[in-house]
Amino acid sequence: MSKLKEFADLFITFAKIGGFTFGGGYAMLPILQREVVENKHWATEEELMDYYAIGQCTPGIIAVNTATFIGYRKDGIPGGVVATAGMVAPSIVIITIIAAFINSFSDNLIVQHALAGVRVCVCVLVLSAIMKLAKKSLIDAATYAIFGAVLLLSLFTGVSAFVWVILAGVAGIVIKRLTEYRKQSPQA
Amino acid sequence: MIYFQLFWEFFKTGLFAIGGGLATLPFLYEIQAKTGWYTINDISNLVAVSESTPGPMGINMATYTGFTTAGIPGGLIAVGGLVLPSIIIIILVSNILDKFKTNKYVQYAMYGLRAASVALITVACLRVAQLAFLHMDLFQETGLVKDLFNPVAIIFGVLLFIIYKKTDKHPIFYIIASAVIGIALAM
Incomplete structure (x- = not known):
């Protein structure tokens, strides 16, 4: 494939993701999984999880961070820029039209009903995406414990998510180190 | 120079807002207080529009603010400012990650x-x-458990999950179909 075609492919794929993501960076996961992992093979499920975790504790918007990551890995700096441009293009077009011409878009009853339907769909799609990811990421008692702890702490404390992400990374190192240590000295 | 100012304000937002779209909100209030480009009322309007349109919320907000402040170039420049820190930082992180x-x-x-x-x-x-599935506001008003749940949405959700597992079409197909069903059922 020529370079230009490759960039067009990258742009269109991320424009599709940006154009159908309702409700923030996490809602794009099902489409991202389908397009980037299953259809195009630009990343594996595990890599996607890494990008999400890193996107969460680096500044900026998670969706943009993830797009840049995948585009850059695929085609260098131009790839990162093209993927990000694709991601944001639908937003720019749609919001500009709404801001220019439609005064009470979100009060519109039809929009409200459509959104109620879409919200249910987003839950269903994200839930099944989570089930796929859990199989690869929750592999033993320790990862289940980290999952449970981060889930409860994020639900019931107001502390920013990136604190829990950092702590989970530290916990990963400590747990793995301890198991190694135990294996090395079986008499202990 | 309004364009440069827009770029700079959103660049700072992109650099310091950690953790997704809503993390940009405090920055929008700050920009409002400092520049008066838009009103506080505009911000709540902006959140409603961002939530009811596709795309990352932060991008929607930057486009909306940029456009209402300085037209189409304003929208493009605000988005450019917002995403530039991400692009630079992720490229750096990606290289570090590769090395280690x-x-x-x-x-x-x-x-x-x-x-x-x-x-x-x-x-x-x-x-x-x-x-999607609960009526929190109605429940708080009446205190009745039966008012808490949205039965239509719950039944639709369960059916959709089963259908999705069986048919496995592209996610976009289900999103469009659900919007149509939402309108048809007046959910």
Whole structure:
């Protein structure tokens, strides 16, 4: 494939993701999984999880961070820029039209009903995406414990998510180190 | 120079807002207080529009603010400012990650990070589920348990899950179909 075609492919794929993501960076996961992992093979499920975790504790918007990551890995700096441009293009077009011409878009009853339907769909799609990811990421008692702890702490404390992400990374190192240590000295 | 100012304000937002669209909100209030480009009322309007249109919320907000302040070029420049820090930082992080990919400790950290990542996505899913399946405001008003649940949405959700598992079409297909069903059922 020529370079230009490759960039067009990258742009269109991320424009599709940006154009159908309702409700923030996490809602794009099902489409991202389908397009980037299953259809195009630009990343594996595990890599996607890494990008999400890193996107969460680096500044900026998670969706943009993830797009840049995948585009850059695929085609260098131009790839990162093209993927990000694709991601944001639908937003720019749609919001500009709404801001220019439609005064009470979100009060519109039809929009409200459509959104109620879409919200249910987003839950269903994200839930099944989570089930796929859990199989690869929750592999033993320790990862289940980290999952449970981060889930409860994020639900019931107001502390920013990136604190829990950092702590989970530290916990990963400590747990793995301890198991190694135990294996090395079986008499202990 | 309004364009440069727009770029700079959103560049700072992109650089310091950690953790997704809503993290940009405090910055929008700050920009409002400092520049008066838009009103506080505009911000709540902007949140409503961002939530009811596709795309990352931060991008929607930057476009809306940029456009209302300085037209189409304003929207483009605000978005450019917002995403530039991300692009630079992620490229740096990606290189660092490549260099240390085989490092034992980086792999151990990733083992913990992935579990946390799944948990955070689950939290986001639960927050949407609360909006989709429950009537929190009605329940708070009446205190009746029967008012808490939205039976139409719950039945639709269960059916959709079963259909999705069986048919496995592109996710976009189900999103469009659900919008149509939402309108048809007046959900």
